[in-house]
Amino acid sequence: MFQHITVLKEEAVDGLAIKQDGIYVDCTLGGAGHSELIASRLGPQGRLIAFDQDDWAHDNARVRLAPYMDRVTLVRRNFRYLEEELAKLGIAGVDGVLFDLGVSSPQLDEADRGFSYNHDAPLDMRMDQHGMLTAEMIVNEWEEREISRIIADYGEEKFARQIARKIVNARAEKPIETTGELVELIKAGIPAAARRTGPHPAKRTFQALRIAVNDELGAEETGLEQTVRVLNPGGRASVITFHSLEDRICKQLFAKYVERCTCPPDFPMCVCGGTGLLKLVNRKPILPSEEELELNPRSRSAKLRVAEKL
Numbered sequence: 001m002f003q004h005i006t007v008l009k010e011e012a013v014d015g016l017a018i019k020q021d022g023i024y025v026d027c028t029l030g031g032a033g034h035s036e037l038i039a040s041r042l043g044p045q046g047r048l049i050a051f052d053q054d055d056w057a058h059d060n061a062r063v064r065l066a067p068y069m070d071r072v073t074l075v076r077r078n079f080r081y082l083e084e085e086l087a088k089l090g091i092a093g094v095d096g097v098l099f100d101l102g103v104s105s106p107q108l109d110e111a112d113r114g115f116s117y118n119h120d121a122p123l124d125m126r127m128d129q130h131g132m133l134t135a136e137m138i139v140n141e142w143e144e145r146e147i148s149r150i151i152a153d154y155g156e157e158k159f160a161r162q163i164a165r166k167i168v169n170a171r172a173e174k175p176i177e178t179t180g181e182l183v184e185l186i187k188a189g190i191p192a193a194a195r196r197t198g199p200h201p202a203k204r205t206f207q208a209l210r211i212a213v214n215d216e217l218g219a220e221e222t223g224l225e226q227t228v229r230v231l232n233p234g235g236r237a238s239v240i241t242f243h244s245l246e247d248r249i250c251k252q253l254f255a256k257y258v259e260r261c262t263c264p265p266d267f268p269m270c271v272c273g274g275t276g277l278l279k280l281v282n283r284k285p286i287l288p289s290e291e292e293l294e295l296n297p298r299s300r301s302a303k304l305r306v307a308e309k310l
Helices: 009-015 033-041 055-064 066-071 079-088 105-109 135-141 144-155 160-173 179-189 203-214 216-230 244-257 290-295 297-301
Strands: 023-026 047-051 072-075 094-100 231-241 278-280 303-309
Touching (some): 009 033, 009 094, 009 231, 009 303, 023 033, 033 047, 033 055, 033 066, 047 066, 047 079, 055 072, 066 072, 079 094, 079 216, 135 160, 135 203, 144 160, 179 203, 216 244, 231 244, 244 278, 244 303, 290 297
Parallel strands (some): 023 047, 094 231
Antiparallel strands (some): 278 303
16 A cells, blocks of 8 residues: 545535446546545445556555455546546546646655656656657657757756757767756756755756656646536536646636636626536636645645636
């Protein structure tokens, strides 16, 4: 069993307004915290389909969800194939979909996966161990301009160009093979004064590489678009994000489908008949409580958005 503290657990599952006989999807099984809570609220007629592309998540879930396996189906695939996999199961519509985006604590803590800048390990960063692209391939084979772009865009790192230059210069001597080597190059690319404040100097670059290796933002957008289509009327989506790029995609996608009136503001009543597919359950994102932040500092950047299909 893996040590994993589920972020915004009650809030995200409460947001789904679980019906005992409903069909629910956990797109990010991870440590199975959300799945366990959803399954515990289902009756014998209810059903949970849980997606994860990581083998450890499935091994862990078979133990943690053992009391509920009569109503749980595990799918070893990325949630970007949501519609395809539901069709295979003969499911046309669902009553709720949950996303807990980003990397799981066990993935960060498992040193040899290469997600963490605190452990020296091979430069891997694949969530799906069957995937082709690794972080080592990006830092050793991609053009300097592309490396700089992903570090700037996905890591929001202002020293992206200097870091990319250090990487390209170093790999001309010998390939960059470990997280430890990469951390030293990142540090060398950031001015000493900037390294003294804020989070670990490698945090943003490692985040950027992880997002690129796993195409996380592309998967999020695809998965959310499909969620809007598969939800039954009255069904809900609960989405937990951990950084501004993920949150922006979710916010914009929900906004795209929210009902809108286009009448001039001085009209006494709506005559445009403007309709949308979604309504926001909370106007502002739900944030972790003080207690949760104390218990789990990793939750500090989490935001939960909930929308309901009209």
